[in-house]
Amino acid sequence: MLVRIVKLSIEDQFIEAFLNNFENNKQKIRGFEGCQFLELYQEQHTKNVFFTYSYWDDEAALYTYRNSDLFRGIWAKTKPMFNAKPEAWSVNKLHSLD
Template identity: 65%
Template sequence: MFVRIVKMSFEPSKIDAFLSFFETKKKLIRGFEGCEFLELYRDKTHPNIFFTYSYWNAEADLENYRNSDLFKNVWATTKKSFNDKPEAWSVDKLVSLI
């Protein structure tokens, strides 16, 4: 399992539209084969910056999602609201204390 972290910065006037759109797609993303976890975070200091954290069983699962019609629709809609280049990381979880 690995974690995908995506940082997105939005035009302030487009944040509500993004949040509404995410609400309609979050269960589809989380339900995609290989996705085990999905969360959306908002930066406390810069409220126009958001992060998604998703856990994937294998890199192939993430690639299948990234090549899917679902991702293409989500990304095409979401990126129209960006005010800065998004950043993404794929990381291995080494320790988790719950």
């Protein structure tokens, strides 16, 4: 399993639009073949910083999503909202404790 962590810094005036865009697309992303898990986090003290955590079957599944019409449409709406370059990491989960 591959875990994808993406940090997104949004202009303050676009926070509501960003959240609405995520709300409108979260089920489509989660339902995309190979996506096993999806969460959105908001930084506690810097309200315009968000993180997405998603679990993918493998790198190929993530690559397929990133080259899909769904991703391109979401990214086209989100990209103009940024106030800093997004950061992304693909990591392997080593341990998980409940």
